[in-house]
Amino acid sequence: MTDHDVIIVGAGFGGMGAAISLRRLGYENLLIIEREDDLGGTWHVNHYPGLAVDIASVTYSYSFEPNPHWKNWFARGAELKAYAEHVADKYDLRRHMVFGVRAEGARWDDEEKHWVVTTAPVAGGSSATRTARFLMTATGFLSQPKLPDIEGVEDFAGTVIHTAKWDDSVDLDGKRIGVIGTGATAVQLIPQIAKRAAALTVYQRTPIWVTPKNDFKIPKPVQAMFAAAPVTQRVARAANGAWLEGMMVTAVLHYKQAKFLNNGAAALAKAHLRRQVKDPETRRKLTPDYSFGCKRPTFSNDYYPTFNKEHVALETTPITKITPTGIVTSDGNETPIDVLVLATGFNLWDTNFPAFEVIGREGRDLGKSWRQTGYHAFEGVTVPGFPNFISLNSPYSYSGLSYFMTIEVQMRHLERLFGALREQDAGTFEISAEADAEFLGHMLERMDDTVFNQGSCSTARSYYYTNEGDAVLLRPTSSRNARKAVEAFPLEDYTFA
Template sequence: MSRTPTVHDAVIIGAGFGGMGAAIALRRLGHDDLVILEREDDLGGTWHVNRYPGLAVDIPSATYSYSFEPNPYWSRLYAPGAELKKYCDHVATKYDLRRHMRFGVTVESARWDEEARHWAVTTRDGEVVLGRYLLTATGFLSQPKMPEIPGIETFEGTVMHTTKWDDSVDLTGRRAAVIGTGATAVQLIPEIAPRLAELTVFQRTAIWVTPKSDGPVPKAIQRLYARVPLTQRVARGVGSTALEGLMVLGVLHYRRFKAFNRMAERWATRHMERQVKDPKTRRKLTPDYSFGCKRPTFSNTYYPTFNQPHVHLETTPIAHVEPDAIVTEDGTRHEIDTLLLATGFNLWDVNFPAIEVIGREGRNLGKWWRENRFQAYEGVAVPKFPNYFSLNSPYSYSGLSYFTTIESQMKHMTRLLTAMEKRGATEFEVTEEANARFLARMRHNLEDSVFALGSCATARSYYYNQHGEATLLRPTSTLGALREASRFPISDYALT
């Protein structure tokens, strides 16, 4: 006698902060039969995978958490990675999420079953998991990018990507190279330099680095936050306002606030000039693109590292790698025994989406995005994909804190699913008209941004997709995104 397969309330792909936030929202609405599929061996997403030296949140800790679950016990203004992982575990335990999670499960595809009216999710092992709703929370920074350098596979020394850091490797006395100077490298390089005999940093694109107002959070302040939560909410508000000014005014409203953007550039430039002694090195470290074209970062220790005699900054492009050296295009051999790859993540080639997603009428989401522009209504929904929330989508990232994005999406889900419950509907699908209106508005808003009006050609920013469009960030204010998540017209969806 055959057994009827279980159709869960929802299948969530990814057990990072996005997936956990989605699960919390669904459980609040009474959907308790959830399956959260995670390819890694534990929860936490990027805060589980990344363990490299110097790992820390790159915005103030008070803003990098769920607003409904503040953590009064951050040890520093910019919390180290281990504390973020601990916070992940705390949230999962408090909201009883672990019982929904299955680890070590790699999802390969998801397909809408038109006849059965549910999603069928297929894993690498061939298992099929069914769900009424599908939510992809695979993150923006989940697919490591390996550099395409001739001969790199012939290198005979130690090779580590920052997402696969091996703590058992002792770097003491080694001659190492770091490829990449993005936000990860800015954290990594000052931590490892003192242990190395020689370090060569290969920079393709300089990064804007501003001062970091970091320091330990006194125990008295932690106790105050715990006893009077309002005080921490105030701190969160101040931090969020500062980030809003940096991102929204200087970057997204560049046309009107170009002076603000120029002030940020001067701030970062003076920070570097105070910390780097050699004029030639300062010129190399100065970006040749507008502030905000590429995500900036904060550090007080990155620039001084290049004052050390055993640290070298190399800006000549790499020609190829040999078994014991990196050779630049001018023929110089940089002999090394350790190769550290801080080359970031591949957003647009193997992400968006990170798995194959097939909707109504056989529409392939990845193919459709690439042929018809990257787009998603309110950053969560796509026409022809019923009962589907794409949580890492074009135009979804709001502000500089990922939690702004997560919580706006939670609000959106809550409003939509509550309306469905009231109307007795079992399916939702955003209309083509609503999606087109939202896309047109986002594209219009971007015309005021630094991405359209600034000098971004040399930034090589992951904000840009294959078509040269900056479709990752939502070009509205954070408050605007949260407000729209609670007020969008329900008529923008077809409910059946």
């Protein structure tokens, strides 16, 4: 007798989507484990100044649960957090959730045909085990903060904040602030910090491609129209999705066939930079030397102008160490600071994929296997040797630009899979090694068309790449292809027992 039918690790949008699908199928004995103190995933953890989604609100939501009341075309973080709470309440998911509990490990018991999951309170305490017929990991792609490997970072005597652990109580007004990192998070954060700092130094290792952001407040009459006639919001979603797919996804994933689109996106970003930054040397430093899309690009109208301000400095000389009072660069110059902000992103490949130890059949360690023999998962969902296991943040799973495209494709996959399990009156499923290998071969073949293989990416330092140098995060097909594939994959590729 198991404790639960399904254990889901993670109460973000991915985990909630899986729970919604399972409840549609009649599963009620669910447990959703969340290490944080509330639901929402990244939209609960992150609350740094300037936080907003960089995908239009009409697209960044479940298609089956549209929100007609978005206040902004690009929703702010608080709006996304409120939307997550709305979804949890409407679909009655909170009663399945436990907070402040982390998953330490999971192993498949082949005799009992269930998963044994070891958990522990985040605040400290004894470990416990829970069993479930099925295990699903929804720990997100960007869940493990990355700390910089810089000498002296722990010796800094001032205030240190990582963007993923923002402290709202820290007083930034009139302070000398140093920001390390210029990724998508920093692009949102830096303009807000600059408004409060007496002096701001931004330490950039790799510049980021930034294009204009067509953001605006959604008028009340439009919100009312979306609510009264939902078809209008679906049209807006479809139109925005088609534009994103045509310009951004095609330019990156179909680089070989549509290099002109990639060049056009880069030209747009360069023109945006020329319009907004006065100093030629600063523009040169802010211009990437890698192909558009090798590293995650972003949208902003106020990032570049920040570097026109007299109290803001862009530093591209490498950091050698951090002292108790400042940051020293390789030219020997030390800049005194009061607050150190780490916008250094997330660690995907050392502490994620998976985010905790998962041991399958015959003692196979998922993380070690991926790192030693290559990353793979059938349709970005299941792995041979791991029965009754669904990985919702897997190699080649991320489809399109909106994470909700990925979530809904995976929801449909598990709905078909669990439907077949029930029809066959079976207790276990496992994807065949042959089907998995065939899918991986198809992905690798399609990767040859992408900017990752065809473009100039050596200087990008992108989290898209594993430590071994492979770009396995994005599914190298169109969103339409992903939707078609999830309806067409043969259920016979699975073994049911």
